Amino acid sequence: MRKENQDSSSSERGIFISFEGSEGSGKTTQISRIAERFEKEKFEVVVTREPGGTAIGESIRHLLKHDDSGDAMFPETELLLFAAARAQLVREVIVPALEAGKIILSDRYLDSTTVYQGVARQISSEPVQAINNFAAGELMPDLTIILDVPVETGFSRVKHRVSDLPDRMELESVEFYEQVRKGYLLLAESMPDRFVVIDGTEPREKIEQRIWDELRLRFS
Numbered sequence: 689m690r691k692e693n694q695d696s697s698s699s700e701r702g703i704f705i706s707f708e709g710s711e712g713s714g715k716t717t718q719i720s721r722i723a724e725r726f727e728k729e730k731f732e733v734v735v736t737r738e739p740g741g742t743a744i745g746e747s748i749r750h751l752l753k754h755d756d757s758g759d760a761m762f763p764e765t766e767l768l769l770f771a772a773a774r775a776q777l778v779r780e781v782i783v784p785a786l787e788a789g790k791i792i793l794s795d796r797y798l799d800s801t802t803v804y805q806g807v808a809r810q811i812s813s814e815p816v817q818a819i820n821n822f823a824a825g826e827l828m829p830d831l832t833i834i835l836d837v838p839v840e841t842g843f844s845r846v847k848h849r850v851s852d853l854p855d856r857m858e859l860e861s862v863e864f865y866e867q868v869r870k871g872y873l874l875l876a877e878s879m880p881d882r883f884v885v886i887d888g889t890e891p892r893e894k895i896e897q898r899i900w901d902e903l904r905l906r907f908s
């Protein structure tokens with residue numbers, strides 16, 4: 689785990705892996721497959737998601753995605769709500785699990801804010817970074833997997849979902865999601881040590897194997 693002031697000599701600490709990508713890129717699908725793989729190897733795994741993963745975070749998720757009042761939400765409010773959900777998740781779930789030596793698989797983390805609120809909503813990077821760091825308490829993932837798919841592919845996958853209406857974020861334009869995709873790829877390019885970009889258009893099994901190979905390589 690990369691954390692300010694961490695005791696790097698401890699062999700007990702877990703591993704924190706986040707999954708990123710736009711809607712329908714296959715994060716949830718791969719997280720559940722990778723969790724199963726870890727469990728087969730007798731690791732303790734904690735799967736979580738953003739926004740959400742705690743009672744407070746799930747309430748904020750509802751507000752951000754489904755509540756009618758969301759229609760009047762300003763980008764700055766949105767940024768702070770995502771950060772608030774994260775602040776709770778980090779302290780209530782992620783840090784304790786890491787300290788207990790578990791593997792954390794998180795469906796999104798602070799890079800989502802950098803890309804969605806920073807790049808796509810065009811909030812300037814200074815407040816976005818400062819708020820991200822404050823909420824996360826400087827806790828960064830050991831590895832971030834980006835599942836990259838063309839916007840149309842993600843849209844068509846999400847459209848075929850059994851669930852009913854699109855949520856507030858899913859009503860955004862194609863251009864917005866083009867920015868999201870571009871934002872992720874630029875971020876990965878700027879921090880190749882932490883990020884791995886995987887082609888999310890491949891069959892599920894192939895992507896799973898690619899992720900597993902990467903995890904074995906990095907964390908043997």
Ligand code: T5A
Pocket residue numbers: 709710711712713714715716717718737738739770771795796797798799800801802804805845846848849857858888889890891892895
């Ligand atoms: N957000 C979030 C911000 O703006 N800022 C932030 O800081 C944070 C944390 C979260 C929303 O909030 C935004 C981003 C989002 O708009 P969410 O419901 O959690 O909302 O949305 P997503 O994380 O995008 O979840 P999705 O369910 O839409 O996408 P996934 O999890 O990437 O995709 P998944 O696995 O559910 O798969 C979608 C469909 O595709 C199929 C699956 O079976 C499923 O039907 N599929 C494949 N089909 C073909 N080939 C493959 N390889 C496939 N993999 C999966």
